[in-house]
Amino acid sequence: MKIQDVPFGVTRWEDVEPTEHRGEEGVALWRTFEGGNLRVRVVEYSPGYRADHWCARGHVLYVLSGTLVTELKDGRVFTLTPGMSYQAEDDPENPHRSRTETGATLFIVD
Template identity: 45%
Template sequence: MNNIAIPFQTIDWRNIPKTQHKGETGVAYWQTIQFDGLRVRYVEYTKNYKADHWCKKGHIVYCLKGEVINELEDGTQSVLKEGMSYIVSDDLSSHRSITKNGVHLLIIDGNFLNSDI
């Protein structure tokens, strides 16, 4: 894995543009900061959001507000509540997010989660 040099910086998420991503139901709003091999996102899923795909990408996820149901392709579910995290490497699960009342998450992913490294 190549190390990247990120100088010290603060991020005011209020100044980061939002992009909209429709789910099977509901909407996800992403605010993204991209570095070489590293992506940091503030993500808000609206009420009754259900992802429209199974994700195989690795993530480090921290729940800032609300709660989200994490569903694995085999039907297993877990609930992530405020103050909780989950972590998974690339290609080690097929997962999707579902909300009842919405959630705010900090999601970090990148090359360092590649399970082939």
């Protein structure tokens, strides 16, 4: 990852206004910083959240709380708990999507 046009800065996440994104079920609240070619988010998934789409965008994702289930289009399924992360490249051939029964809070860089 080459981060470009992003000068040093500090983000106080509690001051970032959340935006709501509805899933197939449940809702995600995103607190987002965007600058240059970088997007950084703290995302909160409600209990019962299920993404409404397959995502082909690359991410680095770290679970802060809750349990996240991520499935790949090829059928593989991964369960992540606090302290676990995944990294995925841009991959339109094998996208991923997420769900959670209990809710989850994530830190995501893409």
